[in-house]
Amino acid sequence: MSKVTTIIDIGSNSMRMVVLQKSSRFAFNLINETKSRVKISEGCYENNGNLQEIPMQRAYESLKSFLNISNALKSRKIICVATSALRDAPNSNIFISKVRKDLGLNIKVIDGEKEAYYGGVAASNLLHDDTFVTVDIGGGSTEFSFVKNGKIEKSISLNIGTVRIKELYFNKNNTEGAKNYILDNLKKIFELDIEIPKKVVGIGGSIRALSKIVMAKKEYPLDILHGFAYDVKDELSFFDRISRAKDNDDLKSFGVKKDRFDTIKEGSFIFKTILEELKINEVVTSGVGVREGVYLTDLLRNSNHKFPENFNVSVRSLLDRFQIDEKQSAYLGNNAKKIFDALKPLHNLDNKYRGLLVIASKLHSIGSTLNFYKSNDNAFDFILNGLNYDFLHTSRVVVAYTIKFSKKSLPTRSDILEYEELLPSLKIMQWMSFMISLNFAVNQDFSRPKVEYFLNDETLEINLSNKSFLIESNIDKLETPEDLTVKIL
Template sequence: MAKCTAVIDIGSNSMRLAVFQKTSRFAFHILHEVKSSVRISENAYKNGGYLQSDAMDRTALALGEFLSIAKSFDARKILCVATSAVRDAPNANIFLSRIRREYSLSIKVISGEKEAYFGGVACANLLPPTLEALSVDVGGGSSEFALLRNGKVEQLYSLNIGTVRIKELFFDTDNIPGAIAYIDEALKQLPSSLSTEALIGVGGTFRALSRALMKKESYPLNKLHAYTTDSTAFLRFAGQIMEAAPKKLKSLFIKPDRFDTIKPGTLILDRIIRHIQAKTLICSGVGVREGVFLSDMLRNSGDTFPANYNPSVRYLLDTYAQHSTHAQQCAHLSKRLFALLHIPLEIDPSYRYELAIAAKLLSIGIGIRYYAYQRHSHYLAMSALDYGLSHPQLALISHLLLFKKGASSSSLIPKDGYGKLLPDNATLDTLSSLLWLSHILLAARVDASEIELSLEGNQLIIGGKSTYLAREQLKNIVLPKNLSVVFA
C-alpha cells in the first residue's frame, strides 16, 4: 500500500481526521475520514476562553482513537493542527502537554493567518482556476480569509467570528442585533479595498447551505465541490434560513446535526458576502485538512501543482488506466482530428481541452468490468473527477464517455440529469464523434502516428495499414451530418 498521511484538525466545534494516499507524485485520494463532535470549545467563550475539563477529556479520548485509525492505515506522517479554540485558550498548555504525554503527539497550534493560508492553498489548487477570488472559511471560533490571484495565495486575514462563538455569546440569549453589530464590527478589520467578484465558501456552514440550496433547486449534479451560484439567490435563501422556525429547517434541507449552529453561521456568511460585495459564490469541498496535506506534499514546488496538472485526472489514470497506452494514443489522435476538423465542423476551439481529457479517460471503466465499460467510465468520472474542473466541464467530459452503438451522444443524455450543464446537441454530438472515431481508428492498437488523416471538402480520408477492424467498427458510430469518412 502506498504511503499515507493522516491529517487531524482540532476545530472549536468538531475534530476531524483525513487519511490521504498518494497514487503518484502529485496525485492522491482520501482513504478515510472521521468526524467526532467533541466540541472542545464547549462553554469556553463564556469562561474567558478557558478549555473546560469535560471537553478536554472527550477530545483526548477521541484523539486516541483517531491515532489508532491512523496507525491501522500505516500512516507515515501524522500532521495535527489545532485552531481557534485552542489558540485562544489561556490554559491550552494543559491540554497540549497531556496529549504529548499520553500519545507522544505534538499538536501544532496554528495562527489565524496560517489557518487562512491552508484553506486558501486548498482552494487555489483544487478548484477550477479563477483570476481573483476570496476564500472564506467560517469555523466554530473564527473565520479565515485568503485572497487568491492566479492560483496563488496573496493576502490572509483572520477574524474572531465563528459559529459556536456567536451562538454562545448572542444566539443563546436571542440577541440577534447584538450578533450583527459584533460581526460588522469585526469585519471592519478587513482592508476597505477588499472586494472581489468571486467568493469561495469553505467549511461546514457554507457547505450545508449549498447542499440545501442544490436540493431546493433540484440541481442536476450531486456534487458540492465547485458548485457555483449567484449571491442574490444565495442571500435570499440565507434569509429564509434565518427566519425559519426550528421545525421548518428540515423542510429547507438542513440536517438535524446542523440545527444549533446553522443560524449563527448563516448570519456570519450573510454579513461577509454583503461586506465583500461578491457576485458569484463557489462552494469548496476542500479546506484546512487538504491545505495541510497539500502544503506538505507540494513543499518543494511552491505549494502549487505543475502547470496544466489535474490531480483528479491523474488519480483516475493511476488507478484505472490499465490501457494507458491506448488512452494516450486516443488523446493524440483525437487532438489531431480536432485540429483538422473543428473549423469545418464549427466547434469552439476551447473544447479541445475537455476532448483530450475524455480521450485519456476513455477506458477507465474497464477497471470495473469490461462489459458496458463506457457506463462504468462515466460513473467513475462523474464520481471521482473532483478537482480543478467546473461542473459544466465535469458533465461534458463524463458524458462524452458514454457510448451506444448507432446512437448520437445527445440521445444519451439522461432525463432529469445534467443536460442543462452540457453544450448544445450539435457540439456534443460532434465532440463525441471525434472521440469515438479516434478510438475506433485505433481498434488494432497501432500507434496513432500510423493513422494518416486528410480532408477533402467534407470527406475525411483515412490512410494507414491495419484498418480492417476500424472499417468494420465504423458503422457503430454516428458521424456529424456534414462529414463522411472513407478509407484510402
C-alpha cells in the same frame, strides 16, 4: 512525503481527519475521511476563553479513535493542527500536553493567518477557478484568503465564528449586536487595501451545509458538493429565513439536517452578512479546506505550493490507480487532439472541449477495468464521482457523457435529459461522441497506428499507415454528425 499521510484538523466545533495516499510524484487520492463534532470550544467564550473539561475529554477520545483508523490504514506520517479554540484558550496547554503524553501525538497550534493560507492553497490547487476569496466559517473564527490569477495575495483571520456568536449574542437574543460585531470585524478586510473579488469559495461545515440545502431546493442533478456554484442574489433571503428560524422544526422545514441544528442559524447569519458587506455575486462550494491545504504545502513544498502548469491531480490519480497503459493513454490523447484540430472548421468548438476530449480518451478504459460488459456505462458512473478535484461540474459531466457515448451511434435528446442543465448543446455532445468514437476505432487493435487527418470541404480524409479490415469496418459503422463524410485513403 510518506505514501500514506494523515492530516487532523482540530477546529472549534468539529474535528476532522483525512487520510491521503500518494500514487505518483504529485498525485494522490483520499482513502478515508472522518469527522467528529466534539465542540471543543463549547462553553469557553462564556468562561474567559478557557476550554472546559467535558469538551476536552470528547476531543481526547475522538483523537484516540482517529489514531486507530490512521494506524489501520498504515499511515506513516501524521500532521495534526489546531485552530481558533486552542490558540485562543489560556489553558490549551493542558489538553496539548495530555495528548502528547498519552497518545504520542504532537498538536501544532497554527495562527489565523496560516489557517487562512492553508484554505487558499487547497482552493487554488483543487478548484477550477483562479480569482476569488475563500471564506472559511468555523466555530471561533472566519478565515479569508484572497487569490488572484491563482496566486494568494493576502490571508487574514477574524474572530467571527458560529460558537462565538452563539454564546456571546444569539443565546441572548441580540442579533443586532451580533451584526454590529461582525461588521466591525469586517472593517479589517477593507483596511487591507486589496481588490475584493466578486466570487467567494466557501469552506467549512456551515457553508457546506447551506450549499447542500440550496442544492436540494434547486433539485440540482449532480449530487456532488465540491465545485457546486450558485448566485448570491438568489439565496440571500433564504439564508435570512434560516438565521431567523424559531425552532428546530423550522430548521427542519428548510432542509437543515439534525447535526447542524446547533449552529446553522449563526453560520447563515455570518455568511449572509459577509456576502452583503463584501458585495459578492457568486459562491462556489469547496469540499476541501485546511486539511488538504496542510497536505499540499507539504507535498508541493519545492514548487511554491502550486501544482505544475496543466497538471490535473484527479486525472493523474485515476491513471495511476487503474494502471492504465501509459503508451496507449498517450497515443489516444495525442490522436484526440489531431481529430479535434482537423475537424475544427466544421465543429467550431471552444478549445476547452479539446482538453475534455483528451481526458475522456485517456480515462475511457476505466470502464473495462471495472467490468468489461457495459464498460461505457460503468465509466460514466465512476467518472461523475472520480473526477473530484479541479473540475467544473459542467466539465465533469461532459467527460462522463463523452465516454458514455463512445460508440457507433450518436446521442439523442432523450439520452442527455437527466443532466441537460449541466451539458452544452446536443450538437456539441454529438461532435464529442463522434470524435472519441473515431479515436477508438482507429486504434481498435491497440496497434497505435500512425494516422493523418485532412478535411476536404465536408469530407474527413484519413490516411492510415496500418490499415486492416477490423479498423476500416469499425470506422465505416460510425454515425457522423451533420453532413460529415469519412473517407479512408
